[in-house]
Amino acid sequence: xxxxxxxxxxxxxxxxxxxxxxxxxxxxxxxxxxxxxxxxxxxxxxxxxxxxxxxxxxxxxxxxxxxxxxxxxxxxxxxxxxxxxxxxxxxxxxxxxxxxxxxxxxxxxxxxxxxxxxxxxxxxxxxxxxxxxxxxxxxxxxxxxxxxxxxxxxxxxxxxxxxxxxxxxxxxxxxxxxxxxxxxxxxxxxxxxxxxxxxxxxxxxxxxxxxxxxxxxxxxxxxxxxxxxxxxxxxxxxxxxxxxxxxxxxxxxxxxxxxxxxxxxxxxxxxxxxxxxxxxxxxxxxxxxxxxxxxxxxxxxxxxxxxxxxxxxxxxxxxxxxxxxxxxxxxxxxxxxxxxxxxxxxxxxxxxxxxxxxxxxxxxxxxxxxxxxxxxxxxxxxxxxxxxxxxxxxxxxxxxxxxxxxxx
Numbered sequence: 001x002x003x004x005x006x007x008x009x010x011x012x013x014x015x016x017x018x019x020x021x022x023x024x025x026x027x028x029x030x031x032x033x034x035x036x037x038x039x040x041x042x043x044x045x046x047x048x049x050x051x052x053x054x055x056x057x058x059x060x061x062x063x064x065x066x067x068x069x070x071x072x073x074x075x076x077x078x079x080x081x082x083x084x085x086x087x088x089x090x091x092x093x094x095x096x097x098x099x100x101x102x103x104x105x106x107x108x109x110x111x112x113x114x115x116x117x118x119x120x121x122x123x124x125x126x127x128x129x130x131x132x133x134x135x136x137x138x139x140x141x142x143x144x145x146x147x148x149x150x151x152x153x154x155x156x157x158x159x160x161x162x163x164x165x166x167x168x169x170x171x172x173x174x175x176x177x178x179x180x181x182x183x184x185x186x187x188x189x190x191x192x193x194x195x196x197x198x199x200x201x202x203x204x205x206x207x208x209x210x211x212x213x214x215x216x217x218x219x220x221x222x223x224x225x226x227x228x229x230x231x232x233x234x235x236x237x238x239x240x241x242x243x244x245x246x247x248x249x250x251x252x253x254x255x256x257x258x259x260x261x262x263x264x265x266x267x268x269x270x271x272x273x274x275x276x277x278x279x280x281x282x283x284x285x286x287x288x289x290x291x292x293x294x295x296x297x298x299x300x301x302x303x304x305x306x307x308x309x310x311x312x313x314x315x316x317x318x319x320x321x322x323x324x325x326x327x328x329x330x331x332x333x334x335x336x337x338x339x340x341x342x343x344x345x346x347x348x349x350x351x352x353x354x355x356x357x358x359x360x361x362x363x364x365x366x367x368x369x370x371x372x373x374x375x376x377x378x379x380x381x382x383x384x385x386x387x388x389x390x391x392x393x394x395x396x397x398x399x400x401x402x403x404x405x406x407x408x
Contacts, residue, residue: 016063033173040184051268092246
């Protein structure tokens with residue numbers, strides 16, 4: 001019956017408490033975000049039947065994790081003493097190679113990343129274990145691929161893949177992750193007003209739990225394009241954080257991220273307004289470009305930002321990593337270099353397939369995009385990619401013929 005009921009905040013909280021047998025959430029301020037998100041889903045998201053069921057499950061899981069985290073802290077207070085020192089945050093415009101770089105850095109055993117299955121199940125449920133949770137998440141990913149066949153080509157992901165930080169901050173119900181998966185403009189406006197400080201305070205706490213289970217500190221490498229919108233909050237929580245900005249042709253970025261967002265939202269929504277989606281994404285990421293320029297000009301961080309061009313990353317991935325390590329004064333062992341080279345050889349395109357889209361499907365005008373991002377491209381020396389302005393109208397349904405190839 002729970003999954004058939006309307007979305008209500010109190011019902012979701014009660015379900016999580018009954019499911020876990022726990023009642024204390026601790027100090028994480030999730031209640032307001034939950035109320036705003038539930039209202040936005042009800043009034044704006046145009047949820048499909050699957051979207052309704054999936055949203056109830058997802059929010060119930062997040063709340064259950066909050067209860068479990070608090071319970072573990074009660075049992076082992078030393079968890080919150082775990083030091084998270086000098087983490088590396090990878091960010092930039094989406095679809096610019098940040099996922100590829102994140103995955104590449106896992107070849108160095110000195111680095112630690114949050115994995116997909118860990119963020120879904122940070123602790124095993126009663127009667128389960130890490131192996132069972134890993135298998136369960138793998139099955140869930142396969143199910144989503146059935147519902148959204150294009151997803152694997154656009155964003156190849158497995159249960160043990162490195163995962164974005166927005167999946168961590170989602171536990172606070174104040175995360176840009178929801179703005180990606182749902183059309184919830186009122187929720188986004190609310191999030192812009194309150195900021196991300198509490199979300200990243202929880203983010204550190206979550207990492208402390210993972211680190212405690214792993215048996216001690218290593219160097220955390222974290223990734224999310226949405227970090228651009230929370231740079232000051234990240235710095236406040238992690239004063240010694242180091243940042244990597246990856247830059248790419250904005251037309252390639254917008255074209256690809258609009259398609260990925262459509263594919264992500266499609267199973268959850270009854271209808272998607274493509275031109276409106278494209279306008280929203282262009283506005284959102286042009287704002288991000290302005291924030292990156294401001295950060296680069298002010299350099300408010302413990303170490304200077306490492307700027308990496310997408311073209312340099314894809315043309316010489318290992319060389320790009322070597323430059324990153326030199327920039328931050330890190331040691332890169334030969335065995336890590338060899339592991340990265342093997343990773344690139346095995347998956348030369350990072351595991352990405354070809355992405356079908358046409359700019360005219362979304363009413364994207366290349367000239368308008370380049371005008372909006374002109375200062376960003378000049379500031380960081382980011383040129384247009386070849387053949388990015390030649391697009392023919394698509395005469396096909398939303399999932400059209402092969403048109404170009406992109407990767408994150």
